[in-house]
Amino acid sequence: MISLKRNSRGEKVEANGLRRESSRYTPNQSEPFKISRSKFSDFLTCRRCFYLDRVKGLISPSLPGWTLNSTTDLLLKKEFDLRRAEQSPHRLFEKFDITHVVPFNHLLIDQWRDALRGGLEYRPDKSNIILHGGVDDLWLNKETGEIIVVDYKSQANKNPVNTDSYLKSVYHETYKTQMDFYVFLMIGMGFRVADTAYFYVCNADVHADTFDGKLTFTETLVPYQWSIEWIPREIDKMVEVLNTEKLPPINPSCENCAYSQQRALIEYKATDD
8 A cells, every 4th residue: 555644633744665764773782772562473474574564664554543453442442341340251261261260460461462652571581672462452360369360353254154164264363363463462561361362252243134334243262372482592592683683584475575585676667778
């Protein structure tokens, strides 16, 4: 897509394509530097795009916000906050036999759920990298005292959500990476985390006869047995990439790299002609 840069008043302004110097990482710097969950995911996807962003300060074109998904998340948070205040199980918990679970009540829950306010934060030992990300929700197993990490997902799929196959989709691999990352942060922050996390999946009914100004969702809890042993290795590799002076190799499947290469080639030929 083609995106135009606008200010807070909606007026078009010049787009220079670069971040300010203060938001860039300088190779081998000792000062703390924050890496968000989404940027860690970028590293796993394409090291060159990650490097160009975090070190060279290249800004990718902006994307429109997912307002319907964001609204679903907001309303779910409001609904769970009512149960959080009462420390009572959510209406869906009985269906999935987890009535011993309640929303986790903590003074920092709003901060942890807000990526712009820092979200969850953890700085690995002997590292200048601060990892952070805004988690959707945290629940408490009252029987064990363990924290359950939760992620909300909204979709409109003609097929019902199947708890056995939902996470086997290649397009949902990043969901598992996202959940592993949040669990890693929580454990790093000193919390005991339950072995099973949950995706709260809201699937809009696309078979309805009419719209009538509303969408009807089917709600499903998809359990996930998280795994975090792979994360420290990838963090070490990410730091190596941040500290190099050379451009990392591209991912051959990266469409951003393919576009930039083809565009540069076309523009070069046009100039040469």
